[in-house]
Amino acid sequence: MEQLNVQPKPVIEVRDYSFSYEEIDEQPLFNRLSFALNENEVTLLMGASGAGKSSLALCLNGLYPDAVEGTATGDIYFHGRHISEFEKGELNQEIGIVFQDPESQFCMITVDDELAFTLENRKFPASEIKGRIKEVLKAVGMEGFEQNKIHELSGGQKQKIALAAVLLLEPEMLILDEPTANLDPVSSLEFIELVQEIQEERGMSVLIIEHQADDWLELIDRVLVIGRDGQLLADDTPERLLTEQKQLLEQEGVFLPRAYSDAKDLRDVLPIAAPSEESVLSVDGLAFSRKKQQVLEDVSMDIRGGEFVAIVGENGAGKSTLLQLMAGLLTPSKGNVLLSGRKLEKWDENELRKRLGFVFQNPEHQFITDTVYEELTFGMRLNGYAEEEMEQAAGELMRQFHLEKQHDSNPFSLSGGQKRRLSVATVLDETPDILLFDEPTFGQDAATTAELMHYVMELKSKGTAIVFVTHDMDIVDAADRVSVLQHGKLAYDGSPEKLWEKEELLQEARLRLPARMRLDRKEGVVYDLIH
Numbered sequence: 242m243e244q245l246n247v248q249p250k251p252v253i254e255v256r257d258y259s260f261s262y263e264e265i266d267e268q269p270l271f272n273r274l275s276f277a278l279n280e281n282e283v284t285l286l287m288g289a290s291g292a293g294k295s296s297l298a299l300c301l302n303g304l305y306p307d308a309v310e311g312t313a314t315g316d317i318y319f320h321g322r323h324i325s326e327f328e329k330g331e332l333n334q335e336i337g338i339v340f341q342d343p344e345s346q347f348c349m350i351t352v353d354d355e356l357a358f359t360l361e362n363r364k365f366p367a368s369e370i371k372g373r374i375k376e377v378l379k380a381v382g383m384e385g386f387e388q389n390k391i392h393e394l395s396g397g398q399k400q401k402i403a404l405a406a407v408l409l410l411e412p413e414m415l416i417l418d419e420p421t422a423n424l425d426p427v428s429s430l431e432f433i434e435l436v437q438e439i440q441e442e443r444g445m446s447v448l449i450i451e452h453q454a455d456d457w458l459e460l461i462d463r464v465l466v467i468g469r470d471g472q473l474l475a476d477d478t479p480e481r482l483l484t485e486q487k488q489l490l491e492q493e494g495v496f497l498p499r500a501y502s503d504a505k506d507l508r509d510v511l512p513i514a515a516p517s518e519e520s521v522l523s524v525d526g527l528a529f530s531r532k533k534q535q536v537l538e539d540v541s542m543d544i545r546g547g548e549f550v551a552i553v554g555e556n557g558a559g560k561s562t563l564l565q566l567m568a569g570l571l572t573p574s575k576g577n578v579l580l581s582g583r584k585l586e587k588w589d590e591n592e593l594r595k596r597l598g599f600v601f602q603n604p605e606h607q608f609i610t611d612t613v614y615e616e617l618t619f620g621m622r623l624n625g626y627a628e629e630e631m632e633q634a635a636g637e638l639m640r641q642f643h644l645e646k647q648h649d650s651n652p653f654s655l656s657g658g659q660k661r662r663l664s665v666a667t668v669l670d671e672t673p674d675i676l677l678f679d680e681p682t683f684g685q686d687a688a689t690t691a692e693l694m695h696y697v698m699e700l701k702s703k704g705t706a707i708v709f710v711t712h713d714m715d716i717v718d719a720a721d722r723v724s725v726l727q728h729g730k731l732a733y734d735g736s737p738e739k740l741w742e743k744e745e746l747l748q749e750a751r752l753r754l755p756a757r758m759r760l761d762r763k764e765g766v767v768y769d770l771i772h
């Protein structure tokens with residue numbers, strides 16, 4: 242944290258720095274940025290989705306522009322030395338990044354090997370490696386996962402391992418790019434506390450990229466805001482920025498921390514449409530095992546037409562597995578999934594895909610073509626749309642989801658938020674009976690979250706059942722019904738209002754209350770982080 246009367250010592254200095262993925266022309270991604278990141282200081286980097294936050298992080302640790310076809314002008318210094326003077330890989334040890342997509346970070350198969358690899362690179366004494374791994378896994382809440390294969394972990398578990406690997410580097414500077422996006426609410430708070438402890442202990446410089454910064458506020462000394470036009474719009478203390486420059490942030494469409502925001506709660510702005518009585522999808526006595534692990538046990542639920550259901554629970558509880566069973570992507574060990582009263586396996590595959598849409602937790606798992614346009618029209622093409630119709634429908638989706646400029650971009654080259662929006666948009670070309678989304682809103686700014694929610698709710702009002710797996714309690718608060726999974730069992734299935742009364746269950750399932758119940762906005766006070 243900031244120490245009064247001490248001249249800040251820069252760790253990184255950025256001078257007149259511009260970067261573009263192509264030739265720098267009139268509109269580079271970011272434009273003549275100048276700022277410093279100081280020792281013992283925590284800085285929050287804000288900006289709309291696609292503004293260039295992740296790209297900037299990769300420039301700061303020297304990976305870009307060399308690793309992409311990009312061009313940069315201007316200078317970046319690390320402790321006064323130009324970053325071009327560092328050997329390849331040297332800077333990575335000093336500036337640790339937790340990437341937005343943890344999967345892109347791993348090089349080994351098991352958790353143990355991945356973490357040992359980091360320590361071996363640091364020339365850590367072999368006799369101490371085992372003990373150090375145990376310690377770091379405990380710190381991130383993944384004790385006992387040493388022998389697990391990384392690709393077999395849940396999304397949140399992967400994110401925790403990515404964090405552990407970077408903590409082992411003991412870097413001088415830590416860059417965290419949406420590090421809690423896949424964590425359950427309590428894990429997210431625990432992680433923030435962990436960063437605070439380490440930061441205070443080591444006096445590290447930390448740069449946080451986060452759309453919803455509420456829980457980080459206490460740690461943050463400074464805020465930088467990158468505008469959509471690539472300029473540095475603000476470099477200020479959080480207090481001043483969030484009071485005096487609120488309008489600027491609102492114009493950029495970023496989330497204001499709830500204690501400073503006048504925005505209405507999501508549940509009060511979404512259109513209300515009562516669900517029908519008719520069941521669309523029912524899950525009956527569902528069980529699922531992987532090798533010896535029983536992931537789901539005796540789960541039964543009924544989803545009605547036009548109903549909005551949120552599935553919540555701690556990391557690894559079985560939410561994604563349940564959703565994949567509902568979509569027919571996995572086969573249950575026991576029990577059935579029925580769509581409109583008929584077992585999933587009895588449906589013709591094409592008919593099933595028209596009636597039921599599914600969005601993966603990791604958007605990249607969904608992409609099958611080379612351009613945004615092809616991705617959006619893939620389903621339409623199969624359904625025999627004419628080119629003109631496809632252009633019109635895809636154009637409309639691109640406008641709605643702010644992807645017009647990315648018409649010909651490769652889906653894998655999009656920003657995290659853009660990838661997420663594209664993966665959601667690809668299932669919205671029809672009005673299906675049911676849409677199953679695995680964390681559809683993570684990585685979005687305030688404006689795109691609101692738009693995405695309205696778009697989805699419009700389909701709900703036309704009768705489509707909507708199922709979200711989500712860690713966002715404000716979204717859960719807006720659902721018709723919430724199902725809580727705990728160690729593979731359904732621990733609660735009812736209204737959000739009633740769930741908020743169940744203190745013990747909330748604690749056991751590592752959930753939190755929605756923001757409206759945690760804060761007094763007029764006073765700007767957060768009463769209690771969890772309750």
Ligand SMILES: Nc1ncnc2c1ncn2[C@@H]1O[C@H](COP(=O)(O)OP(=O)(O)OP(=O)(O)O)[C@@H](O)[C@H]1O
Pocket residue numbers: 262270288289290291292293294295296297309341647650654655656657658659684
């Ligand atoms: N490898 C790449 N090649 C070409 N364009 C890219 C590449 N990576 C990112 N971009 C583009 O650069 C812009 C900025 O992306 P970046 O990931 O830096 O944004 P961001 O501010 O981190 O967004 P988000 O909040 O959605 O994660 C986007 O328009 C994106 O499409």
Ligand SMILES: Nc1ncnc2c1ncn2[C@@H]1O[C@H](COP(=O)(O)OP(=O)(O)OP(=O)(O)O)[C@@H](O)[C@H]1O
Pocket residue numbers: 392393394395396397398423425531536554555556557558559560561562563602
């Ligand atoms: N491909 C796989 N092979 C083996 N085990 C797996 C695989 N995928 C997930 N698991 C395990 O199954 C359990 C449930 O995983 P799942 O992804 O359904 O959890 P989740 O509730 O969606 O978690 P998160 O909130 O972290 O995304 C976890 O213990 C996980 O480690």
